Amino acid sequence: MKDYADTIESDVHGNLIVGINTKAKRRLMYAGHCDQIGFMVRHIDSHGCVYVDPLGGIDATVVPGSRATIHTDKGPIHGVFGRKPIHLQSAEERSRPKYELQKCWIDIGAKDEAEAKKLVKIGAPVTYALDVLELQNGMISAPGLDDKVGLFIVMEALRLCARSKLSVAVYSVSTVQEEVGLRGATTAAYGVDPDVGIAVDVTFSSDNPGASSTKSSPCELGKGPGLYSGPNINPKVEQMLQKVAKGKKIPTQPLPSSRLLGNDTRALQATRAGVAAGCLGIPNRYMHTPVEVCSLKDLENSAKLLAEFAKQLGERTSFISK
Secondary structure, eight states, X not given: OTTTOSEEEEOXXXXXXXXXXXXXXXXXXXXXXXXXXXXXXXXXXXXXOEEEEEESOOOGGXXXXXXXXXXXXXXXXEEEEOOOOGGGSOHHHHHXXXXXXXXXXXXXXOSSHHHHHHHOOTTOEEEEOOOOEEOSTTEEEETTHHHHHHHHHHHHHHHHTTTSOOSSEEEEEEEOOGGGTSHHHHHHHHXXXXXXXXXXXXXXXXXXXXXXXXXXXXXXXXXXXXXXXXXXXXXXXXXXXXXXXXXTTOOOEEEEOSSOOSSHHHHHHTSTTOOEEEEEEEEEBSTTSTTEEEEHHHHXXXXXXXHHXXXXXXXXXXXXXX
């Protein structure tokens, strides 16, 4: 972002705060979290197999047979989550399988415990293998699209309006530790002290056989970002996003939520004396698995929406209902 930003700062937690037009009195903050669900090394057994604990909401049923990367000071160590072959499983194991993360192991090919411990430290972070697969119709699949797509969008939005005449300061923030309690957004928002803030995160898509037809609102890949409404959302921010989207012919989808959102929006809204908050939900299939799917078209439209929103803000724009 150095070619577009006026300021780039990191803080003690690891948030990266990128700003433009930073001398303006009013401040707008966009948040996309860079952290993803993962694991932490807990134990190495006599075979050299590595056992892990979860970091974030791990679905243990998709772990066996997946590829893993252990991140070490000397570089990545590749491994696979092992699984007893079906030929050796009992009838009960075949018919009523139990998936407990504590019993899953990572095989890095080590010959024994001593060799494994030379390569891997207890406490090392682990992710699913990080790669991107291009699918049909502008779709991509990868682990960690939750919320690398949101991070891309907030930085792309800043880039799109970096050469524009703005009335407000814009800060796009790569927030940390969202998956373990919105911790990065809490401290970043306190430091930036924005008047208005919008978080960008993924949301459940309804256009696949695994989706519930009634549990969540209809939301399809390729049809634009979802615009949240509900107790975390400032009504005037929501209305302004809708107006900008309509004026610029950017497709959006309604996302009502009667509950508090489990993303950075909650932290933004309640920082200091309160922030006028909004949230974009990027349609995502197979969330919290190694094969999350999103649409590149949705990413592009989301960035355009946020850039145009920033350009529409004035020094006297009010988000207080009277």
